[in-house]
Amino acid sequence: MPGRKAKMLKDRHLIQPGDFTVEELKGLFELGEKIVENPEKYSEACRGKLLASLFYEPSTRTRFSFEAAMLRLGGETIGFSEPGSSSVSKGESIGDTIRTIGCYADIAVMRHPKEGAPLLASKKSVIPLINAGDGGHQHPTQTLTDLMTIRSYKKRLDNLVIGLCGDLKFGRTVHSLVKALSRYENIKFVFISPNELEIPSHITDKLDSKQFEMTQNLEGSLGKLDILYMTRVQRERFFSEDEYLRLKDFFLLNARKMEKAKKDMIVMHPLPRVNEISTDMDTDERAVYFEQAKMGMYIRMALIMQLLGVE
C-alpha cells in the first residue's frame, strides 16, 4: 500500500542516516524512483506547502538541491543562507528560531556549522526537520543520495564491493555511507587512502574483519570493484608538502587507470571535485557523479513528500 508507506515517515525528523529503518528507506527509494520515471506527475504534490531553509553557513549546492526539490513539487520556499541575515545575529537560540519558523512553514531544512545543532532544534520543532549538514558530523541526505544512486545503477544495495578512495579519515560522507551500507547483506569495502588519511578505527571496529581491506593502491584495486566512491584529498591534511606531492597522484582517477575497472563499475563523488578525477573521465559512461547530484534532488523530493505525508 503506497499510501501506508508514505505515512510511516509523516511528521518525523531526519537528523542522521540511521534514523530510518532499512524498510523505511526502501519505501523512500521506491518513491524517489517513481519521481525519476515521471517527475511531471508530482509537480503539484506539495502545492500550498512551505519549506523553510535555515542555512547558518553557506552551502549553495545543498540549498539549491532542497529548494529545487520543493519548487519541483509545486511548493514554495523561504529562509536565509547565512546567519547574519536572521535573528541569530541578535542572539536568538536555535530552539526559539525553529519554534518560530514552525509557525510559518510546514517543513524545515537546517545546515549549521556546530555539530548536533539540528538534533537540538528537532527537540523543539513542531514541524519535520531535515539535517542538511552539521559541521563535520552528519549529512544524511548526502547518504540518501549515495544510496539512491547505487540502487539506480546497480538495482540493489546488497552483494556489492565498494571502493572508497581519498580522505577517509575526515570525510563524514564516507563514514555515513559505510555505516549505512553495512546494514545490507554481503557488502565488502575496499578502503583506499594514504596512511595519514586512513579510515578511523571507530568505523572499522563495527565491521567484520572479512568485510573490508585497506590499501594504498587505487589502480590495483579497480578490477574487483562494483562501485568506486572518490573523495577529495586536501593538501592541508598532509604533514608536509613533499608527502602531499608524493601521494596525490596515487589517488587520482583518470581514463588510463579506468581501463583496469569492470565495464559496469560506477564512479561516484559527492562533489565538488578538484583534481582527484581527471576531466577525461567525464565522458566515460561509468562516471555518474553529475547524475548523482540529480539523484540528490529526486531523493529530497521523495523525502519532503514523505515527511509531509503527501501522496
Place this chain on the structure above:
Amino acid sequence: MIKIDSIKKGIVIDHIKPGCGHKIFKDLGLHKVDYTVVLIKNIPSEKMGKKDLIKIENEIDLDMTMLGLLDPNLTVNIVENGKLTEKIKLKLPEKVKGILKCKNPRCVSTIENIPDIEFTLTDAENKIYTCEYCDTPVKA
C-alpha cells in the same frame, strides 16, 4: 583501631578506593550538612587491602548515577533500626544526564545553554561516554 559507632538509620558507602573517599564526600556535599557523617580512610580490607568508607546518619536521596560514575565498584548499604536492609552494588550508568560536559569545541553545546546533555556509555572498560549531540567520546 578507631571505634566508630554503628548508625541507627542511614547509609553506608562501602568499598571506596583508598584515597577517593574525600572526593566522594565532597561531591555528595557532605562537608556542608548538619547531621552526623563520618569519613573513614584506609580501613584494612581483605578484598581491597585498604578502603575508605562513608557513614551518613540520615535519610538522603543519593544520586546513584553520580556515584556509579565516580566509582562503579562502590557498595551502598541502607540501614534501618540499626540493621542492614538493602545492599546496592553500583555499576557504570548506561546514560548520564546533566553531569558530564562535552569537550568538543565544534559541539552545539558550546554555543547553546543545554543543561541536560545526555551521554551514553560506549566503552565500559575505559569509562568512555559519547555526547548525544556530536558523538564525541568523553572519559568520565
